[in-house]
Amino acid sequence: MEPDPRLPEPFHIGAIPAPGVMAVDWEERVDFQRMRDYRLARVRRALEGSDLGALLLFDTNNVRYVTAAHIGEWGRDKLARYTLVTRTGDPIHWDFGSAAKNHRLHSPWFPADSWRSGMTGLRGSVPPDAGLFRLAADEIQSILAERGAAGTPIGIDVVEVPMVLELQSRGVDVRDGQQVMLDAREVKNRDEIVLLATAASMVDAAYQLIFEDMKPGVRESDLVARVNELLYTLGSEHVEGINAVGGERGNPHPHDFSDRLFRPGDTVYFDILHAYNGYRTCYYRTLNVGRATQAQRDAYRQCREWLDAAIEMVKPGVTTDQIARLWPTAEQLGFPSEMEAFALQFGHGLGMALHERPIISRLVSLDAPMEIKEGMVFALETWAPARDGHSAARIEEEVVVTRDGAQVITKFPAEDLLIANEY
Helix, strand or coil: CCCCCCCCCCCCCCCCCCCCCCCCCCCCCCCHHHHHHHHHHHHHHHHHCCCCCEEEECCHHHHHHHHCCCCCHHHCCCCCCEEEEECCCCCEEEECCCHHHHHHHHCCCCCHHHEEECCCCCCCCCCHHHCHHHHHHHHHHHHHHHCCCCCCCEEECCCCHHHHHHHHHCCCCEEECHHHHHHHHCCCCHHHHHHHHHHHHHHHHHHHHHHHHCCCCCEHHHHHHHHHHHHHHHCCCEEEEEEEEEHHHCCCCCCCECCCECCCCCEEEEEEEEEECCEECCEEEEEEECCCCHHHHHHHHHHHHHHHHHHHHCCCCCEHHHHHCCCCCHHHHCCCCCCCCCCCCEEEECCCCCCEEEEECCCCCCCCCCECCCCCEEEEEEEEECCCCCCEEEEEEEEEEECCEEEECCCCCCCCCEEECCC
């Protein structure tokens, strides 16, 4: 019997492995073909369970999930690469210029005819009058007709408006395809989980660097640069961003770094977001420079308590509103609304995107709860202001949902407030 593609394969050992980034012959690490098969099976099952006849995908995360085609992060925001998934036949992927020929040479998991060159508008830089949207629609409709999907609703994720207008002008029923893809991506198999754990292990190392180097005279931006270098050295393919927020910048959270010099007694929180083989991290830690006040320690302890309560709640069958209710309201944090306090007490799925399912927040989860499922991987993050009016603590853990509860894959110590270069 074929394995159910909705469920992750179990690990042979209790701990989730984070092996080296090399391929080796002496132990099983990541089986990329198994992962590609699993992902495509998930998409096919989600498509078959929807009212759509096909998916037309421009979102880079969806394209890679289906095809494993990757041409570098520069292509992420161009909306020029696209993939068609139908209920029958192999996916068809249109890539940027000569990348299509490269896939035909080096990506044998689909037949040569699946890899085609194509281009639309480069976010409007090529005007619609050039006819590229028309050419794309012609080819797409031809394939749909060949596969018996002509006249069926088509789901699209993210796209330039002229592409939608072109399809609609031909009578195509265009619908939201992103929800179908997020349904497919929400449960990870063992290979995806190993890649997520390996990505987290690189951030473990980055926090060791930060802990050793954070001292007066060093700027937030200096550590951002050093962490970028370390992550790329360790095998990261993309550093999406690094928050470094210290001293009086800690409250409210600015979600960025600056060139501010660290000062004795600063509380500083960091968030490190990067990708390894497409799988991402979101991983906060808070440290102090040299010393800490009681108010700062109290804020950290409160932040940790809110986070631990959420982690303890995680298990299959729990709903996201149950977790969100454990966290303080916006008013308790000093904000006028949940919209303004959004993402301070937060949970979000991790995978090929930074924000997948489930989303956990008082803003959305109380009215639209989602079920926690075995095989989900998500980050839980909390924030607590200090009594001094400007310091704040921020901690985040990434968890894998097992049948027995949450298994944490972010390992740099965060049980207590660490003091870097303590006086």
